[in-house]
Amino acid sequence: MANHRRIKNIVLFCVFTVFLFPSIPPLLFAEEAVSAPAYQQKIYFPKTRQQLTVHFISGLEKGPTLLVFGGIHGDERAGYLTAGRFTHVKIKNGSLILAPRLNAAAIKKGTRQGLGGDMNRLFDLPEKTRHRNPDTKVVDLSKSLIQRADYVINLHQAYDFYADRWISRQRNPSKWGQSNVIDTPTYTLRNGDKLEPGRFAQKVARRSNDRIKNRDYQFLVNNTETSGQKSRHMEQRGSLTYYALTKQHKIALAIEATKNCSLPEAIAFLTIAVNAALEEAGIQSDNLPSEDFLMISREIKEGNSKPKI
Ligand SMILES: [Zn+2]
Known part of the structure; x- marks a missing residue:
């Protein structure tokens, strides 16, 4: 009573x-x-081999949302380690969503493929059969995150260096390293509006290259012209970025660091690129991760006893 x-x-x-x-x-x-909380993390598919954490960071002021994926390929360490370095970032405006270890099973094995094959080819599976693939739930989560974003970045790592013409066996159009990959420079929507991933990719590359003294490691824009009839990269029609652009109309980039350098250097290149993308999107922060590879080396060593990245 x-x-x-x-x-x-x-x-x-x-x-x-x-x-x-x-x-x-x-x-x-x-x-x-x-x-409202500026930081939130959510764990998906707990206690399974696909368990992954997504970090949601928001500023107090309005602004765009940038979404960063790492680890869609489990043998590209720089990608997922870089995305993990942004989880402590505080931003003034807009939002940052991070899915640093998207393909947890592949990362654990250290292989490109996880449970359901190459996850970056699963974004256009036919409706009738897609439920048979064990990675479909992770792909669907990715799609729901993409819905919340204005800009989407998928971090990768590959051997050698992309060039728009043949220079050498290490540096030619069939390579991916040190490039901002787009599916097309301009994408026209049904209502006539245009999305310009090419412009965004160029600007991010320019900002990145201002910070990369060694010209051999500067970023180029790599246009796969994915939907073209004579595309050299039709396989990209199943990719995360192609889905984000063509189905959800988002500016989407895959950023590839080379594997022809040390791991801390590759992380430094990808950190530079993500920092540049945040700046280009107009998302402000006072505590972006260091771009200094010596500092990153130290982080990795410390991380062996206490995981930091
Ligand atoms: Zn990759």
Whole structure:
């Protein structure tokens, strides 16, 4: 009974407060909206081989949302280690969503493929058969995250260096390293509006290259012209970025660091690229991860005893 009375008194107090000070509840609500958690993490598919964590970081001011995936291929360490370095970032405006270890089973094995094959070829599986692939749930999660984003970045790593013409066996159009990969420079929507991943990729490359002194490691834009009839890369029609661009109309880039350097250097290149993408998207932060590979080497060594990245 005493509890009942106490609850009744609290309810009465609230009703009178609202009646006497009608401006208080909206103020309380407004404050709650402003001080909403700037960081949240969610664990998906717990206690399975596909368990993965997604980090949601938001600033207090409005702005675009940038989504970063790492580890869609489990043998590209720089990709998932770089994405993991952004989980402690605080941003002033907009949002940052991070899925650093998308293909957990592949990462654990250290192989390109996880449970259901090459995950970066599963984004266009036919409706009738897709449920048979064990990675479909991870692909569907990725698709739902893409829905929340304005810009999508998928981090990778590959041997050698992309070039738009044949220079050498190590540096030619069939290679991927040190490139910002786009499916097409301009994508025209049905209503006539245009998306320009090419422009974004060029600007990100320019910002990145301002910080990369060694010209051999500077980024180029690699246009796979994925939907073209004579495309050299039709396999990319099943990729995450092609899905993001053509089905959800997002600016999407795959960023590839070379494997022809040390791991800390590759992480430094990808960190530079993500930092550049954040800047280009207009998302501001005071504590972006260091781009110095010596610092990154130290982080990795410390990480052996205490996981930091
Ligand atoms: Zn890859």
